[in-house]
Amino acid sequence: MSVHYQGVDTLGAGLAVEATAPDGVIEAVSANVNGGQVLAVQWHPEWKVDENPQSQTFFKLLGKALRREPLVAS
Structure with missing residues (x-):
């Protein structure tokens, strides 16, 4: 919920x-x-990040975006 x-x-x-x-x-x-x-x-992606795979993915993609790396494999 x-x-x-x-x-x-x-x-x-x-x-x-x-x-x-x-x-x-x-x-x-x-x-x-x-x-x-x-x-x-x-949502709060930082809240219980160790227990939440969606939040972990969010932070991985955020890091890629900040480094201007592709977000999806081509």
């Missing part, structure tokens, strides 16, 4: 769902804006 009492009701144009909680609440969205990638999350 999401711990959030608010969430995305209608996904905006150009946004893609990247993660949902088990109850269906959207927890992450992405978009391409002006040639760059945007990722927005509605």
